[in-house]
Amino acid sequence: MVWLDQGRPSLASARGWRCFQLGLFLLPSSALLGSLLLFPALLFGCAGREWPSWRDPWNAPLLLASSLMILGCFGAYDQGLAWVGLGNWIPFFWGFWGFQPYVMSGEARRRSALLLVAGSVPVVVTGLGQLWWGWQGPWQLLGGLIVWFMAAGGHPEGRLSGLFDYANIASAWLSMVWPLTLAALVQQGLNRWRRAVVLILAVLLVVALVLTESRNGWGALVLVVPLVLGPPSWPWLIPLLAVSLLPVLLAVLPGVPLMLQDPARTLVPEGLWARLNDSQYAGERVLASTRISQWKVALQLIGERPWLGWGAAAFSVIYPLRTGQWHGHAHNLPLELAIGHGLPVAVLLVGFVVALLVVSLRRGLSGLFDRAWWTAFFGLMVLHGTDLPFFDSRLNIAGWILLAGLRASFSPELSEWLQPETDSGA
Structure with a gap:
């Protein structure tokens, strides 16, 4: 409780702040468990606020x-x-207002980001387990109230999905968490042991995101880096990324001369360039x-x-x-x-x-x-x-x-x- 009470923004109640943090941590593993804590946090976030929500023009x-x-x-x-x-919209409009007390300060957003990263460990581990060790569900908790339907070999077959129903959804979650993980890795003040732990998690998350075989996810891996590291890194980072991506572009783009495309496809893994230009689906998709x-x-x-x-x-x-x-x-x-x-x-x-x-x-x-x-x-x-x-x-x-x-x-x-x-x- 002492740790959970740290970094509490001035507008957030102590009980709401605790529920909010625990809810964020459990959210990646279970929407139900996360919501059971985030809903009371939302109520606490609205209680005691003496102004109506419509006073904020946003x-x-x-x-x-x-x-x-x-x-x-x-x-x-x-x-x-x-x-x-x-239900996919109006309750979340309320949440936009009610959750603001918990993310008012930079430190509160930092803690929230780290809790999302830590809570994503089960997503990464189960995803790698289903592909590498054949783990499969259904796994049940609380007498069947929570069920994880996890297919051995991923869903679709060969693509990592982890605790999510489909590989593209898992990719979207990992893509969202990736910039927060990168920030956790490069932040100042970590000792060697903690940085090593974050580095291992970051590597595993990147591997998991690649294994979802989502082209959107692969794009996010690259796009995120210069945005998180900021303009001071751009003079050296953007040329480095451009040089690294050049073989991929040559292997994928149509109209590239064969004298350039063939060596590029030799250098780039076939699964990567084939997925990017959809060649494995040629003749199959109407x-x-x-x-x-x-x-x-x-x-x-x-x-x-x-x-x-x-x-x-x-x-x-x-x-x-x-x-x-x-x-x-x-x-x-x-x-x-x-x-x-x-x-x-x-x-x-x-x-x-x-x-x-x-x-x-x-x-x-x-x-x-x-x-x-x-x-x-x-x-x-x-x-x-x-x-x-x-x-x-x-x-x-x-x-x-x-x-x-x-x-x-x-x-x-x-x-x-x-x-x-x-x-x-x-």
Whole structure:
């Protein structure tokens, strides 16, 4: 308890701060266990705050989007799915406000980042175990209340998924945690033993991320490094990364002369360049199963109902009727929002996120872990351009906590600015 009480921000209650930290630590392993602690932390984070949430202008887009989402449910294609689908959004709008007291200070964000890293150890270990030692589930806890369905050899076969249902979801989590792990590794003040422990964890996490065979994850491995290390490293780091990636680009890009491409493909592992240019799927994937086909149908659906949308999860019902292929979502978050809830909601939420990223960056990121925090969310946002990992509740919770931290990072005066006005006696 003494350790958990350290670094508590001034606005956070002691009990809420303890629940918040323990919830973050357990979240990667179990959404249920993490939520059982993060929910009371959220209640504590809202209790005793004498100002309403609508006094913060950053909450206005969320309040307006909530109203439009609820209104759209009454005319949804499938009202049952539409009302249930609100659970992926409106509770997290509340969390954006309620979690801010726990990420107000740089030290609080640093501790939160380290707890996410430490809590991800089971994800890495089980993922490597399923590929290297054939570990398989289901594993049960609390009499079957918590079940981990882990396939030997990964899911899909040969791709690391660990405690997640699918390799791409595991990749999204590891990609999010990677910048936080890198910050933990290069931070100052660690003794040799602690740095060695973090180094081992960082290496294993990178190996696990590579083994997910997610192209988005592989891209995140490279993108994260210069962003976390910051501009002082760019004069030497960016040329080094460019030289390192040159053989990969020569091996993958179409139109490269064979005299250059053949030596590059000899140097680069075949599994890497084949996965990057999708050559192992040549002749197997029909046009209707590609992202382009999904996005084309998505745009048609948006054009038919642009204002309030079709309702949450409507894409999974309508797409098979129009193409004969099944996909659970549109593989693009702005499109998914526009289909489900209409263009105004999509513009409000996407604009809100982009504006928060830009403003927090322009206001200045005060230190290593703030850069890593910003990078973790930025990477997660980019992943949602071609996939929707937020449908996993663990990623959704973590993403909104990161977003709450961005809001807090450029508002150290928030506690004073939002306090109720008092009579000065004038």
